[in-house]
Amino acid sequence: MTALVNDLRSADRRVRVWFGEHVIADYTAEPSAAIQYQAAMTRRFASLRVTIEPVAVSVDEDAADS
Template sequence: MTAIVDPCPTDRRVRVWFGEHVIADYTAEPTTAIQYQAAMTRRFASLRVTIEPVAVAVDEDAASS
């Protein structure tokens, strides 16, 4: 079974969206991610830019052993 776990609560993922397609995907510590998000928002003013915590899929069987 696979579960979603937040391994490092400080990491953030920034994505630039063209409709439903991701055209840029960047992961970094919060300060750098916020700067990247601001730069992408200026560069791609008409596109949606999101920032969210990083989540990693982890196999529960491997995690418990």
């Protein structure tokens, strides 16, 4: 079984540009690069929603138990 967890060791951020409910751009980088990308996309796509969030790390629970 695989679970998504917020791993505080992962400093990466995920930036997404949304057209309604559809993601039209998806970018993952370290925080300063992600913030710059978010600012650029916000200027470029002023009428669209741009989100930034911590990267959720996928953990295989079976491997974590061993």
